[in-house]
Amino acid sequence: MMEAVLKVNDLCKTYVVNKRQNNVLKNVSFDIKDGEMVAVMGPSGSGKSTLLYTVSGMDKSTGGEVLFCGRDITKLGSKELSKLRLDEMGFIFQQMYMMKNLTILDNILLPAMESKKTKESRKEKTERGEALMRKLGIIEVSDNDINEVSGGQLQRACICRSMINKPKLLFADEPTGALNRAASNEVMDELVKLNKEGTAILMVTHDPRVAAKCDRVLYIVDGHIVGEYISSEGKDSDKETDEKERERKLNSWLMELGW
């Protein structure tokens, strides 16, 4: 049986705006096993992104526990959380934020140079960064500025950056949200490949086609996980007909939940 890389128990998150409490997450519980790819879906304002930021330690929870590799991150200080995010977690955002004054390769290398997780030399880290870029098909833009590449290339660079420190879990917030269909497919293909290689992924998405590529889909409404969809087909299947079948089944499940 696979171990849970992330285990969330009764997670609560409350915002207080103008003295009014807004309970965004209400006793949310779920887990992600090693090598699993899970999507979180739900209507706008349901708490998807808040869930992602809270379980990744970017935001503080109000209650409950988040066990990352057995460690409750809600009890960690900011320095420990930073170290955890740097060494054990990877992040991909919809907006593809990068340092404006650095090249694509340097943006990818930045977390590696900051991390003391391994005793690799700068050269070895650079070689690893280039290998990742080669793998994701963007090695030709390594010396380009971030303004000189397409959105798809930039998001693949973000994936490289998120993977540079070999994280145990990769968090992705609408990773294809700002991309066209072709670029979106390219990015998802790369994420699936990484997942196949053993990296667990927790992803927030609006796109059923993207979610269909995941092992599980959590559906969140008003701060509650109201449904869980487990793909019956193995994600190893890459046949187009299988993909369409997965999408169809997921869509009908979503329809049942009021999507």
Place this chain on the structure above:
Amino acid sequence: MLFRILKRDLKRKKTMNVILFLFIVLAAMFVASGINNVVTVMNGTEYFFDKAGMGDYVIITMGEGAVGALDDMLQNESAVKSYRKECGVYGTIDNVKAKDGSVLKSNNTAFVFQSIDDLTINLFDDENEKITKIDKGHVIITGSFMKDNNLKEGDEIVIEICGVDLSLILDGTAKDALFGSDFMGNTRFLLNDEDIQVFLDNEEIYTHYTGEICYIDTDDVLAISRAESDASNIAFSGARSMLKMTYIMELIMAFIVLILSVCLIVVSMVVLKFTITFTISEEFREIGVMKAIGISNGRIRSLYITKYFMMALLGSVFGFFFSIPFGGLMLGMVSEKMVLGNENALFLNLIGALLVILVIILFAYNCTKKVKKATPVDAIRSGETDERYRKKSVLKLHKFPVGNSFFMALNDILSSPKRFLTIISVFTVFTLFVLMLVNTTNTMKSDKLISAFGVTKTDLYFVYTSGYMNLSDKEDMLETMNKFEEELSEAGMPAELCVDVQYNYPISFEGYDYMLACQQGVNTRASDYKYMEGSAPKNKNEIAITPQISEITGAKIGDTMTIHFGDTDLDCMVVAYYETMNILGEVVRLHEDAPVDFEFKSATLPYQIKFTDSPDEEVITERKERISEMYENSDVMTATEYCISCVAVADAVEGVQHGLLLVTIIVIILVTILMEKSFITSEKSEIAILKAMGFKDFTIIKWHVLRFFIVALIAVILAAALSTPMTDLCISPVFGMMGASEIDYNIKPLEIFLIYPGIVLAVTVFVSWLVSLGTRSIKSSDTADIE
């Protein structure tokens, strides 16, 4: 709607707007007071001299036969349009004591005691009111005599000349156009007519200690200068233009304030440009949205211009009101010895403030031209259209083996050089300005200027006025010096004495006669002094002249001038040029063997003591104290102390230097806050993503602080490297106006390369660290909220 956008802008960028507003207030304050001060100071000496009723030429006679010595010349010289004469009794510090008999001090060599009724020029009190009356038994003193001796109004002093003494109550100080400046080396005591008669009734005083001060109105100063060569007993003579130069230090201080004002104006404008440009580039998204919904360029530009106009208007109003006391404070520093006035002061302040508004509007108008380039696409791409794409990364992280923070800081600077050049240039200019003043103060407070004061460097300088007036000839002086040497030797301080004596000799050159100051050493050789060009006079027929004398007479090296040494006329060849700050450079240096006539003696410089047993500095300091005790009315100084006493304004310049350092620190603080705040605003997304990736707050703060550290380091290195050549370039002409342009500056490496740059660096790092703590409030989860 536009007003609501403007209101939101002011609220959202509160800190930046407040700092910008502060800069506008400062700029308006400095421009307004600066313009007024410049106009006031530029006309200052002329205004003061006119108000005092100074003539175009002033001659002072003293000694036996001095009264009436000028009468022939005044009556027969056609160039004399009119003249006014005053009679005075001359003395030294030896003649003035405190009521309790204690010794008083003064750097001035000659004192003039005069009746208020005999005055032919106007003297003014602290309130700039003309002094018209002095009660019997009271006295008013010019210059800094009271301040130097901690005397207050109501204190009593005793004047004693040739056994005649008079106790007088101090009524205060007077602003005196002729003797007000320390450079003149004289102090005037104004007495009631009945009191001065007590002295004049004494025959010995009347015969030996009186003289005249004559103010001549003329259109031909050169003719008067030539005509005075026929007169005797001239102790001093000078044109109005030369007398105005005695206020050079007061003017220098005013010009320092002026340059500082200009620097602040430039900084304000640079910061303003940065802020406006930054604001516009940050607003591309909003500008794009405004354009997309059809708001015209003009309307959008007017939004920003209105904002800056409102800030400029408000800032200038504050600046205008602050400029009135500030300008007064600055002028107060200068006008302690002068009557300065400007009937259009408020108007000039207003013009300055309006000028700031105008410049800011023009600037805002120019900067908002960029609005035209913005398109609705900017709303989608946050201002990053293809047209503006340009290479940003300069360094390569993987090829640059340093920490991430340092790499990012350096890479940022190299990637946006224009932005950081703004900070570098501001920091460099202000640090350089401070360092130039540090060099100037250190030079003024060292013995580096000793040769510029026409004396050689010796162990001690000994001002002992007793008996000065009675030295009848050179033999008498040598005898006095021998006696000093013997007394010092008996006290276990074997020493040789030398002294420089100034004379006013008639000199003829190319058919014209001049009355020129000449300086000759006693017990020194002409070759002991420094020369700019040519070689030292080797025999009595050779002289050295200053560039000023060359300009007055037209004489050059190789020319022959005839000097009338009393009964002896001697043709002397000009063999060298040299520099001196004595009498603002208008001095001829004579060979030690040249004839001497004490009838023409005008001043004796301090006796110089050179110990023959080569004592170390500690022993010299101890001997200095002992000599002071041996000779009651003496002032014993080291070479450095003598220079400080001659420059007179070294402390004042040091005060300005400290003030400037303070202004520099304030400017650095304001610029750093403004820039760092704007960096944090523009880099919010990058900071958030770094945090999301796991970068600690410390790393991000270090990145921001290092950027400022690097630019401040570049600035202080530039400033320190430029400080010596720039001091030479900017300050030497000022010394040149006083007679010495070849200045060997006292550069203190510790101060120039460590202390002051260290202060600038420390302030920059501390302030940038303090402001960059604000990055802690940006959370990794803010990546979700960034537009």
